[in-house]
Amino acid sequence: REYNATMAESGPFTAEQADATDRLNETYKKYAKTLGTAVRAQTEAHRSIRNFGDVVKQTQTYIQEMLSSIGFWVQLLRKTIQVLKEGVSNAADYAESINYLSVVSGEANEELERFIQLQERAFGSDPTQLRTTAALFYQVGDSLDWSDEQALMLSKTFTQLSQDMASLQNVDLETATQKLLAGLTGQSRALKTWGIDVQDATVEQWLMTQGINASMEAMNEASQMAARYAYILDRTTNAHGDLAKTLNSPANQFKILNTQTQLLFQNLGALVIPTVTAFVKVINSVLQPVN
Numbered sequence: 707r708e709y710n711a712t713m714a715e716s717g718p719f720t721a722e723q724a725d726a727t728d729r730l731n732e733t734y735k736k737y738a739k740t741l742g743t744a745v746r747a748q749t750e751a752h753r754s755i756r757n758f759g760d761v762v763k764q765t766q767t768y769i770q771e772m773l774s775s776i777g778f779w780v781q782l783l784r785k786t787i788q789v790l791k792e793g794v795s796n797a798a799d800y801a802e803s804i805n806y807l808s809v810v811s812g813e814a815n816e817e818l819e820r821f822i823q824l825q826e827r828a829f830g831s832d833p834t835q836l837r838t839t840a841a842l843f844y845q846v847g848d849s850l851d852w853s854d855e856q857a858l859m860l861s862k863t864f865t866q867l868s869q870d871m872a873s874l875q876n877v878d879l880e881t882a883t884q885k886l887l888a889g890l891t892g893q894s895r896a897l898k899t900w901g902i903d904v905q906d907a908t909v910e911q912w913l914m915t916q917g918i919n920a921s922m923e924a925m926n927e928a929s930q931m932a933a934r935y936a937y938i939l940d941r942t943t944n945a946h947g948d949l950a951k952t953l954n955s956p957a958n959q960f961k962i963l964n965t966q967t968q969l970l971f972q973n974l975g976a977l978v979i980p981t982v983t984a985f986v987k988v989i990n991s992v993l994q995p996v997n
Contacts, residue, residue: 792968793975794982796834800972803837810841810848814858818844821862829949830962831869832879832969839883840865846890850928860935864890867942873949875900876957890934902941909937 807822808815822836843864847857864886872882888896894905906922913920913933922930952958 793971793973794979795975796968796972797975797979800834800976803834803841807837807841807844810845811858811861812854814844814854814861817858818861821865825866825869829869829953830965832965834972835879835883836865839868839879842883842887843890846887846931850931852928863939864935867939867945870945870948871900871942873952873958874945878961886938889938890931892930892934897938902938904934904937909933912937912940 807818811818818837818840822833822840825831825836826833840861844857844861847860852860868879868882868886871877871886872879875882885896885900889902889904892904892906894903897904910920910922916936920933922933925933949958
């Protein structure tokens with residue numbers, strides 16, 4: 707425009723000057739249009755890049771959320787399988803304990819079953835461990851040719867004592883059972899940690915206080931067991947009934963909670979045992995011919 711004004715002041719354009727001016731003006735217009743188009747294209751490119759960046763971020767977020775979700779479900783599935791596996795194992799152990807006690811106790815089984823069910827209802831004890839404990843102590847008496855009544859008394863008394871000692875010493879029932887079983891058979895080290903010495907000399911001294919002058923060495927195995935049985939009962943008087951007296955203590959309540967949780971898993975496992983058994987049979991039927 708400044709060029710046109712300057713040329714206008716200088717006088718009329720010649721035809722050549724006017725033509726050159728028109729061509730120059732057209733060139734400027736095309737350049738301006740091209741520059742505008744380039745600017746708009748650049749702006750659109752920037753906008754597209756920003757949009758693409760947003761899409762990438764959203765995609766990353768989605769993938770992360772999806773992976774997190776998949777991880778959650780995988781962990782949940784893994785935990786579920788673990789619970790069912792533990793439940794199936796517990797249910798199988800429960801069935802085995804019923805059979806074990808039945809085989810070991812024979813005619814005394816009905817009486818022991820009533821005793822165990824009473825203990826379970828009263829103290830929330832694990833029925834599988836109770837049956838195993840009762841069977842172990844009954845088997846000890848039976849192996850020494852004690853009468854059924856004597857073996858039954860040993861089983862009931864020491865099963866209850868195992869629970870009381872587990873409560874007093876804050877150990878699990880299996881640990882208490884193994885220690886008392888070792889003590890009955892004369893293994894003195896097991897009960898020494900509880901202040902109970904079952905060495906022959908110590909038992910003989912205790913027998914003398916009861917008016918019995920006898921040598922453990924001269925006794926047969928059944929009589930030795932009977933002496934240790936009476937001695938251990940006397941030495942654990944302070945533990946008798948401890949579970950009943952301290953049932954509401956935090957330690958015992960947590961034990962009951964753990965037992966009830968295991969029983970829940972056991973019941974869940976019992977529901978799937980038929981399916982698992984059928985599946986295992988199929989696998990075995992395939993593997994046996996192959997092997």
